[in-house]
Amino acid sequence: MAEILLPAERVNVAAEADICVIGGSCTGVFAAVRAARLGAKVILLERQNRFGGVATLGLVGMWHTLFDITEKKQIIAGLTFEMLERMEKMQAASPFRQAAPRGIRINTEILTLELDRLIQEHPNIRVFLNCAFSTAITKPDGSIEAIVAENKSARFAVRAKIFIDASGDGVLCKKAGVAMRRVKSPQPPSSCARFSGWNFPPGFDLRACMEKYRPELPDLPCGYYWGMNIPDSALHMLAGTRVFNCDCDDADQITAAELEARRQIYAVLMMLKKELPNLPIALETLPAAIGIREGLHMQALRQLKGAEMLSGKDFPDAIANGTYPSDVHSDQDDGISFKFMNGNQTLFKNGKSTPGERWLPEGQVLPYYQIHLRCHIPANVPNLLAAGRMLDADREAFGAVRVMVNLNQCGEAVGVAAFQALQQNAPVQNLDYAQIRKLLAKGGSIVLPAQKPCAP
Ligand SMILES: Cc1cc2nc3c(=O)[nH]c(=O)nc-3n(C[C@H](O)[C@H](O)[C@H](O)COP(=O)(O)OP(=O)(O)OC[C@H]3O[C@@H](n4cnc5c(N)ncnc54)[C@H](O)[C@@H]3O)c2cc1C
Known part of the structure; x- marks a missing residue:
């Protein structure tokens, strides 16, 4: 392929902050808000004209239940709950205060408006809309000094101490030299x-x-x-x-x-x-962009593994709770395989549901699973965290964690972790997980012990 040499370029440092977040889905917005509420100065960059990512740009208006599989105990709160309360006032969300096994329907136009309002309530968040991340400037130790972005006015740099990649695609991870993994049969995109x-x-x-x-x-x-x-x-x-x-x-x-x-x-x-x-x-x-279910995954400190997650393993850095099944869409046909937390498995194909063998012994359920923080911490960049669908998870774990109520919690946790890294002035690989869990709980998240499969 023919090549052309770009001349060296000098750009203005248009903004500086403690934390810079790339990507403004709920994942990125919630990361920015949690860090801002702890006192950090935050910059949030979004390529499109609104916040909300696949929900608002891709028209996906279904969040999942905030309760455990027994439908008795609430396991998700934080900004997901706050946002639902806001939307409830606008009649823009179906009931969510009790278990919602069929999901919580949301009006994503109202979500757009409420995300705008939430951001504007935090004067220490500076927003750049219609602004695309372009590249990262790294230091010899592998840390990120600044990122380069481009909007209607200019190509410019943003300097920060900690960076959060919430782009879904892992655009900053890639440019910062994080190893990225392409999966064999990625879940297909849909509009x-x-x-x-x-x-x-x-x-x-x-x-x-x-x-x-x-x-x-x-x-x-x-x-x-x-x-x-x-x-x-x-x-x-x-x-x-x-x-x-x-x-x-x-x-x-x-x-x-x-x-x-x-x-x-x-x-x-x-x-x-x-x-x-x-x-x-x-x-x-029509959507402003096709909905991407799965792209690249980054290599993090620890991969989230389905076998561990679904056995109720006790992670010292558990930062989110979920019940959404492992839901894997075929990239060859209309099939979807589900592994439910009530122990059942099902393949939906050709309009039929074919039950598989139970994956849990008869009479047992997994009340909820947990997501750890380490799958959001790139192994090799001292000041970079990532939340969203690029997280490091195997096929089974990814099938479950990829939904919004889960990624919302991951965003919040990464925002809190970024704040802690700032305070400690330490690489993100050396975070104090117990302290992060405390800060999460203090800020409204539900922080729980691990739960093994058991009788309901
Ligand atoms: C068709 C479909 C149906 C689904 N159904 C459901 C469902 O019913 N319920 C559910 O909970 N989940 C569902 N999911 C999954 C879920 O919506 C996604 O996994 C989740 O929203 C991904 O969130 P994210 O934050 O990782 O990425 P995204 O939502 O993709 O957000 C990434 C953001 O980063 C921005 N960005 C990207 N590159 C740049 C750049 N270079 N510069 C600046 N900004 C950038 C993007 O514009 C976007 O706003 C569905 C997914 C699809 C595709």
């Missing part, structure tokens, strides 16, 4: 869409309809779909596309995937117009 008039006649079977029209409309999705009515809205969100064999770290493949996912949505719309010509169905919103 969601919102429709009005999504009121089908009784007995209408969307999946069967897709099979009927497949010869005529070959772009129809593979058959996997789920959807939800959006709180305080007349719209329905459909998560019904899947793009196979996509390396989400490759710009050309993501470009092709965006186009393919929209072709799939177009085909669904055409199909519905043909099959139900009198139904006033309309496409109302």
